[in-house]
Amino acid sequence: EPEVTQTPSHQVTQMGQEVILRCVPISNHLYFYWYRQILGQKVEFLVSFYNNEISEKSEIFDDQFSVERPDGSNFTLKIRSTKLEDSAMYFCASRLQTAAGEQYFGPGTRLTVT
Amino acid sequence: ELKVEQNPLFLSMQEGKNYTIYCNYSTTSDRLYWYRQDPGKSLESLFVLLSNGAVKQEGRLMASLDTKARLSTLHITAAVHDLSATYFCAVGPGTGNQFYFGTGTSLTVIP
Numbered sequence: 642e643p644e645v646t647q648t649p650s651h652q653v654t655q656m657g658q659e660v661i662l663r664c665v666p667i668s669n670h671l672y673f674y675w676y677r678q679i680l681g682q683k684v685e686f687l688v689s690f691y692n693n694e695i696s697e698k699s700e701i702f703d704d705q706f707s708v709e710r711p712d713g714s715n716f717t718l719k720i721r722s723t724k725l726e727d728s729a730m731y732f733c734a735s736r737l738q739t740a741a742g743e744q745y746f747g748p749g750t751r752l753t754v755t
Numbered sequence: 756e757l758k759v760e761q762n763p764l765f766l767s768m769q770e771g772k773n774y775t776i777y778c779n780y781s782t783t784s785d786r787l788y789w790y791r792q793d794p795g796k797s798l799e800s801l802f803v804l805l806s807n808g809a810v811k812q813e814g815r816l817m818a819s820l821d822t823k824a825r826l827s828t829l830h831i832t833a834a835v836h837d838l839s840a841t842y843f844c845a846v847g848p849g850t851g852n853q854f855y856f857g858t859g860t861s862l863t864v865i866p
Contacts, residue, residue: 672852684798684843684856696852732797742786742848746798 643667645747647733653753654723662718662750664733673716674734674744675708677701684732690716723754757782759846761857769865771833776860778827778844787820787827788845788854798843802829834864 646665654660666673675687688698688708695708707719716735720727730751734744758781768774778787785806790798802811804820804827811818815838817830827844844857 674854676856683858684845686853686855689852691852699853743788743800743803744854745800746790748797 645733645735645745647731647747647750649750650748651751651753653755656725656754657722660720660723660752662720662731662733662752664716664718664747665714666716666733666735667745668714669737670735670745671738672696672736672742673708673710674736675718676732676734676746678730678732678749680729687718720752723752725754728752728754757784757846757855759844759855759857761842761844761860763860764858765861765863767863767865768831768834770835773833774831776829776831776842776862778829778857780825780827780844780846780855780857782846783822783825784846785820785822786847787818789818789827789829790843790845792841792843792859794841801842831862834862836864836866838862839864 645667648663652660673690677685677687686699688702689696690708705721709717730749732749733747736742736744760779762777787804789801791801792798802818807822809820815832820827839862841859841861843859845854847854
C-alpha cells in the first residue's frame, strides 16, 4: 500500500542552524501539507501546497519557513534559523484531489533544537 | 479562524464501558475526519464523514456527523485496552485547502 515517507526520523540541531525536513508524498496525490505537533499538544497546520505553490499558510509559517517541491517526488520544509520553540514533531501529509479529501500522514520527523 | 473543540480532553474509562467523545466546530462544514494517534506515532485515519447524518462504524468505534449542530461524535462501545490512544477530529477543507484539528482526547482504558 502506498505511504507517505519522511526523513530523517529524528533531527537534532543547534539554535540558529538551518534544517531541511524531507517528505515523499504518495505518488498520485496533488495536495501536500506540513503540520507541527509540540509534545503533548494538538496538531497545528503550517502550510498547504498545490500546483507548485503555497495555497494556504498559518501564522506559524513565517519568513523562517519555506517549502519546496524540488523534483517530482520530494516535498521539503526548510527552517532557516531554528529557535528552541521549533522543537516539535513535524508531519507531512498528502491527499488526492477528490471531494473526500482524506489526508495520509507520514511517520513524522522529531526536531530537537538545543 | 475556525475553532474545533473536543471534549473531554482526557478520558479514563474501564474496559467494557461505553463513552462518547464530542467534537464541536465553529463554522459550516460537511467534511469531518477522525484520527487516532498512539504515543510517539503518526496519525492514523479512522473515519471520513462527508455529509449531514453520516454514520460510520468500525469495530467498537462509531462516528457520526450533524452539520446543522456543527457536531461530530465518536462513540466507543465496550472499550478494550487496545483503544487507548489520543483521538483527534479535523474539519475541512472548505473553500480553502486547510484542515483544522481539534484539541485531541487522550483516552486511557483501564483493565
